[in-house]
Amino acid sequence: MENLIFSLNATVPVFLIMVLGAFFYKVGWIDDVFASKMNKFVFTVPLPVLLFGDLAAVDFEQVWNLKFVVFCFAVTVVSIMISAGVSCLWKDRSVRGEFIQSSYRSSAAILGIAFIQNIYGTAGMAPLMIIGSVPLYNIMAVLVLSVFKPGQPWINRSLIRQTFKGILTNPIILGIAAGLIWSLLRLPMSQILAKTVSSVGGIATPLGLMAMGATFDIRKAFARAKPAITAAFIKLIGFCALFLPAAVRIGFRNEELVAILVMLGSATTVTCFVMAKNMGHEGVLSSGVVMLTTLFSAFTLTGWLYLLRSLGLI
Secondary structure (H helix, E strand, O other), X not given: OHHHHHHHHHHHXXXXXXXXXXXXXXXXXXXXXXXXXXXXXXXHOHHHHHHHHHHHOOOHHHHOOHHHHHHHHHHHHHHHHHHHHHHHHOOOHHHHHHHHHHHHOEOOOHHHHHHHHHHHOOOOOHHHHXXXXXHHHHHHHHHHHHHOOOOOOOOOHHHHHHHHHHHHOOHHHHHHHHHHHHHHOOOOOOHHHHHHHHHHHHOHHHHHHHHXXXXXXXXXXXXXXXXXXXXXXXXXXXXXXXXXXXXXXXXXXXXXXXXXXXXXXXXXOOHHHHHHHHOOOOOHHHHHHHHHHHHHHHHHHHHHHHHHHHOOOO
């Protein structure tokens, strides 16, 4: 019972804030434009500030873990390969790009940091997990969406260049880099700056989660039922069942293991839908997987946390 309560305390508050966002949307206090601006604001300002503050306040040698970063990168590569293989089940070639992207691409920033913060009080290993996985998420998303773009049998090179530029100017990556440099140089942080950073970073999680809840539409989840359900199963259960035992065997525990769980088993990011639409895909499958994984990750993440806690791994 103690382990179940621990798991529920970690996951339920996160999803209750999303439900609150859905309620605010229902009563008209948040509309589509406001939710979109909230998402962009969280991604651009408070989330990078939150990550900067967590990293700048600790010793660089204690934070950096090359084995962990390499593991996250390697698992992401294998996950993409598995998703690409499973996508061959669908005869409609135009569906494959969206299927691959939505099967492996997690909401590692907003949802991931929310879970880890809820358990440990800080972003923990999330920044290093983001370094190991998110740049690869973006690069491979452009590649697969270009390769399987309806009516276009070749890769759009200009989009690949834009993606590399986007990674280098990504606010979250910049926030992580600034925090690591600050920690490496052992620069002092005044109380005024520390409180300001803490206040700005503190609004990242609730705002981001409410914006996600406001954009939730269950009707979109079943527009392409079979590939959407398959992708959601892979995202929430398949990769966790495959890679968590490997992570445990290598020796990852506590914050490291929770960060890996978030990378593998959190909901598919809304960015999948945005990128698919912008690159000429219909976006129906992407939005369906986002909705399904967002809905059911409340149960699957609770289950995975309960299992890890019961085994004494976190």
